[in-house]
Amino acid sequence: MAGGVDGQQKVIDVLLIDDDPTEFEIIQYKLKKVDSHDVAVDFVSTLDAGLEKLAERSYDMILIDNMLPPHNDFRQTVPLIRKARYIGPIGIISSDISSNYFQSFGEFGADFRMSKQEVDARSLRYIFNEFTRDNSLPFDEDI
Amino acid sequence: MTLDLTDESIEAELNRAINRTDFFRVFRMLADRYGFLSFAVFELTGVKVEPRLDRICLLADFPRGRGSLAAVGSEESQALLGQLAGLRRPAIVPEPPEALKPYMSSHRAILIPMTAPTGERLVLVLSDEKEARTEADVAGAVFDFLQALQKLAVAEGLDADAPRFRRREIEVVEWTAEGKNSSEIALILGLSEYTVNEYISSAMRKLDALNRIHLVTKAIRVGIIS
Numbered sequence: 021m022a023g024g025v026d027g028q029q030k031v032i033d034v035l036l037i038d039d040d041p042t043e044f045e046i047i048q049y050k051l052k053k054v055d056s057h058d059v060a061v062d063f064v065s066t067l068d069a070g071l072e073k074l075a076e077r078s079y080d081m082i083l084i085d086n087m088l089p090p091h092n093d094f095r096q097t098v099p100l101i102r103k104a105r106y107i108g109p110i111g112i113i114s115s116d117i118s119s120n121y122f123q124s125f126g127e128f129g130a131d132f133r134m135s136k137q138e139v140d141a142r143s144l145r146y147i148f149n150e151f152t153r154d155n156s157l158p159f160d161e162d163i
Numbered sequence: 164m165t166l167d168l169t170d171e172s173i174e175a176e177l178n179r180a181i182n183r184t185d186f187f188r189v190f191r192m193l194a195d196r197y198g199f200l201s202f203a204v205f206e207l208t209g210v211k212v213e214p215r216l217d218r219i220c221l222l223a224d225f226p227r228g229r230g231s232l233a234a235v236g237s238e239e240s241q242a243l244l245g246q247l248a249g250l251r252r253p254a255i256v257p258e259p260p261e262a263l264k265p266y267m268s269s270h271r272a273i274l275i276p277m278t279a280p281t282g283e284r285l286v287l288v289l290s291d292e293k294e295a296r297t298e299a300d301v302a303g304a305v306f307d308f309l310q311a312l313q314k315l316a317v318a319e320g321l322d323a324d325a326p327r328f329r330r331r332e333i334e335v336v337e338w339t340a341e342g343k344n345s346s347e348i349a350l351i352l353g354l355s356e357y358t359v360n361e362y363i364s365s366a367m368r369k370l371d372a373l374n375r376i377h378l379v380t381k382a383i384r385v386g387i388i389s
Contacts, residue, residue: 143188
């Protein structure tokens with residue numbers, strides 16, 4: 021959950037991997053409108069740089085552009101992130117998510133897909149609420 | 164850049180929807196299209212003696228998400244469930260149900276029930292602040308949201324009496340039976356811990372299991388794993 025033990029909000033650390041630096045500016049702008057969470061975003065423009073960041077520190081979530089040269093699409097990049105032992109949520113962000121191969125995003129280790137047009141304060145709020153909550157507790161507490 | 168809210172676009176997204184985030188995207192598109200402030204979908208199945216709204220809420224467009232429904236007291240939860248369970252057709256109510264008022268600050272709510280082929284039910288609560296809606300507008304919204312609810316019911320496995328298990332659900336149950344926890348299973352299968360927990364929770368729901376040990380026992384008993 022985003023709420024801290026003493027009422028302080030936990031900062032959600034997001035790694036954005038996108039070869040277009042403008043996307044970083046855009047997402048920073050949209051995040052300013054998310055009043056439900058404190059979010060800090062690190063930006064890198066290549067997968068290799070992203071993997072280096074992951075080796076240095078932990079992130080609550082990764083947002084990754086579908087097309088990241090020299091890789092073809094998320095089917096190549098997301099498994100490499102999982103191979104680096106990252107088990108947090110990964111969301112694929114793309115201008116167009118209508119291609120058939122997007123239907124297999126779960127098989128390649130991604131948690132969600134979203135078009136760039138959809139990414140706004142309301143969508144981001146949902147993603148942070150859903151993917152940073154502790155969904156492991158219900159059920160086990162019944163033991 | 165604006166979102167394409169045409170019939171074709173929303174229908175295409177609905178047909179592509181796989182997981183709850185996909186369905187959130189579709190419900191959100193519909194809510195935007197018809198001008199609803201927020202929404203929540205509840206599944207009226209597997210309700211225990213002491214219902215927890217956060218556990219039966221499948222989707223919620225609330226400031227703090229569906230997890231925040233854990234704060235709703237038992238009496239208010241029971242009252243809401245009673246109200247939702249008693250619905251036989253869509254209803255416009257002058258204010259959101261008491262239990263949801265802290266989450267839906269609107270003057271009015273629209274409640275849309277949907278019964279799955281299994282007899283289990285989903286109920287959509289829409290928060291509405293529009294001054295006036297034509298009958299055609301309400302009818303259009305009900306029709307479109309019902310279609311989305313039906314697809315969601317299929318995705319949640321509520322379309323058949325005998326639950327169907329996805330390959331990933333079986334894999335996750337198998338590894339749970341091997342004594343692995345969620346983060347270990349996530350590493351083994353190349354998934355997120357979140358998604359592993361979602362698979363565990365959906366398998367538990369399908370088998371009506373109370374915890375992971377119960378899940379494994381039931382999965383062996385019905386032959387899902389050996």
